[in-house]
Amino acid sequence: MSKNYRAELVGAFGNPIDENPTGVMEEAAFAAKGLNFRYLTVKVEKDDLEAAMNGVKAFNMKGINLTIPHKVNVLKYLDELSEAASIIGAVNMVVNKDGKLWGENTDGKGFLISLKNEGVSVEGKQVVILGAGGAARAIGVECALAGAKKIIIVNRNRERGEELAGLISDKTAAACEYVEWNSSYQVADGTDIFINATCIGLYPDVNSKPDVDYDTVKPGMAVSDVVFNDPNTLFLQEAAKRGAHTINGLGMLVNQGALNFTLWTGVEAPVDVMVDTLKKEFGL
Numbered sequence: 001m002s003k004n005y006r007a008e009l010v011g012a013f014g015n016p017i018d019e020n021p022t023g024v025m026e027e028a029a030f031a032a033k034g035l036n037f038r039y040l041t042v043k044v045e046k047d048d049l050e051a052a053m054n055g056v057k058a059f060n061m062k063g064i065n066l067t068i069p070h071k072v073n074v075l076k077y078l079d080e081l082s083e084a085a086s087i088i089g090a091v092n093m094v095v096n097k098d099g100k101l102w103g104e105n106t107d108g109k110g111f112l113i114s115l116k117n118e119g120v121s122v123e124g125k126q127v128v129i130l131g132a133g134g135a136a137r138a139i140g141v142e143c144a145l146a147g148a149k150k151i152i153i154v155n156r157n158r159e160r161g162e163e164l165a166g167l168i169s170d171k172t173a174a175a176c177e178y179v180e181w182n183s184s185y186q187v188a189d190g191t192d193i194f195i196n197a198t199c200i201g202l203y204p205d206v207n208s209k210p211d212v213d214y215d216t217v218k219p220g221m222a223v224s225d226v227v228f229n230d231p232n233t234l235f236l237q238e239a240a241k242r243g244a245h246t247i248n249g250l251g252m253l254v255n256q257g258a259l260n261f262t263l264w265t266g267v268e269a270p271v272d273v274m275v276d277t278l279k280k281e282f283g284l
Ligand code: NDP
Pocket: 107, 130, 131, 132, 133, 134, 135, 136, 155, 156, 157, 158, 160, 197, 198, 199, 200, 202, 226, 227, 228, 249, 250, 252, 253, 254, 256
């Protein structure tokens, strides 16, 4: 009987990448499902992306995650894009389909699953998003595609904020407006879901919180943070003090990882194993 000594390869390309915990989570999931897959955490400089993507094909890798600074630049090396990825204009994962590279963005989808797991649906809701960077773009577009009624983008840089609001208004059915963030933000009346999609509060900046008038956060409002390191951000602590339903960034991280797992392997992801592995990794 012939044996197969070859593992299927996936991984992540980025820089900085050393502190990215995704590989530990995915490898634990492969082991739990008895899959001979390896997840490689690879440092790839900005100018080396073309060579690295050729490597994905040359090594017959099943796919790859992209992180800073490659999420937009990688588009020119892909053969196909999902609908969401083409609207967002960025991908965080690629599947190698028999030599053709297909790009998808699972950040926003993972975020929506983390809300759903907490009993929160975006359909017909008013959503306020702080930030207009990569995470905010993915979340904003997915909320719109999932039927949010109105989306308000609150961002410091006007150009970036207006660009995202215009994109959502033009390409989806949701109404979207931009609000400049130049003083303490007062959460708009009628808001159901309030999201921090900036990096404020990300380790080591754990003593910072977004400049918000937290007394405008209403009891029962769903308040979520994309920051997962440390997951108990000051933003969420302030919202919890006002009676909000808080949802931390670990759910988004796990669920985008679970979607990637399934897209690469065709197997349902062992989400519990992934959650436990990440919690252990963060000492929770
Ligand atoms: P980007 O660099 O693309 O965007 C950063 C955003 O934060 C911009 O809108 C920027 O505003 C805003 N911002 C940064 N500092 C400040 C400040 N002091 N005051 C006001 N606004 C500020 O980053 P990403 O979108 O890629 O990442 C954002 C966060 O999302 C990171 O913490 C990342 O770890 C997290 N993330 C979490 C994921 C998860 O699975 N939980 C997945 C992906 C990302 P401006 O435009 O004005 O500069």
